[in-house]
Amino acid sequence: MNAILSKQLNRVRLALSFTTRLPVGQQLDYSPTEMHAALVYFPLAGLLLASLLSLLFLLAQPLAGIEVTAVLLLIASLLMTGALHEDGLADSFDGFYGGFETQRKLEIMKDSRIGTYGSAALLLALLLKLMLLIQLAQQQLLIPALLIGYSLSRALAVTHAQDLPYVSAPGKSKSDPLAKPLSLPLLACLLGFGLSGLLVAMIGWSLPVVVALVVLVAVVAVRWCLKHWMHKHIQGFTGDCLGAAQQFQELWIYIVLLAVANLGYWLPVVTELPSGVAG
Known part of the structure; x- marks a missing residue:
């Protein structure tokens, strides 16, 4: 039993x-085998990140206000993840729209420099995320939105390996463990x-x-679109593509949750939050 727990704990640490x-x-x-098995814990890594950001929100919001705290959350998220997924988003846009042939697209994606398409996509994604965080906080939905977005988006990103081929050169990428279904x-x-x-x-x-089901239908639909987007441009996926998929799904989850709240379909219980938080 101790050996089993030790192995799973090691996989959690690998995921982190x-x-x-x-x-x-x-x-x-x-x-490579252990890292591949650790993929199942990527959503839990996201849940931990969301929990840390939620704690920061609870501590900072009463002192700094919603807008400043939202900026701090964005900064903290980038620092804690090393902007891993944002880098994938920028590289994917540079490659997909900066080249014409598949091989050229892949070469651009491997370039460490960021181009116009990547810069624009990254800037707009961060701006949209900031505005969504502010709106969700004003609706007193920020913490549950973070918990849902950070865990579900990471799980969905990994699933693209189930039905798309890995097109990066084997043995040359940190993302090689993601290659197999x-x-x-x-x-x-x-x-x-x-x-x-x-669930939380x-x-x-x-x-x-009903709202949970709406979220699930929405993210499955976006996953289908992302799969065809990747296949159209490079006939498969790379690690950068999975980072881009995570960012798309996270933003889409926030948009769906904000929409159902604005339509009056989700009135959260806020009495559990400390006085002075949100609003």
Whole structure:
């Protein structure tokens, strides 16, 4: 039993080391096989990030106000992840729209420099995220939105390996462990962890089941669009593509949650939050 727990803890640490800059300790047992199995914990890494951002929001918002705190959350998120997914978003746009042939698109995506398409996409994505965080905070929905967005978007990004080929050169990328599809048991675990944020929101913030279903339908639809977007441009996926997919899904989740709140379909329980927070 101790050996099983130790192996799973190592995989959690591997997931954190891959997706964040958070300290995970020394002597990680790394191998391509172990890293591949650690993919199922990517949503839990997102849930941890969302929890840390939620704590920052609770501490800073009463002192600095919603707008300033939203900027601090954005900065903290970029620092904790090393802008991993944002980098993928920028590289994907540079490659997809800066080249004509598939090989040229891949070459551009591997270039460490950022171009016009990538700069524009990154700027607009960060601006949109900032505005969404502010609006969600004003609706007293920021914390559940973070929990849902950070966990579910990471799970969905990983699933693109199930039905798209990996097109980067093997052995030359940090994302090589993402190349293979997950087995059905591991895929079930990944999706289960990805739904954890929704479950927490349903329990702690009275997220209606109907709204949860709307979110799921919405993200599945976007996943379908992203899959065809990747296939159209490079006939597969790279690690950068998965970063872009995560960013698209996270933003889309925030938009859907804000829309259902504005339509009056989700009136969260706010008495559990400390006095003076939000609003």
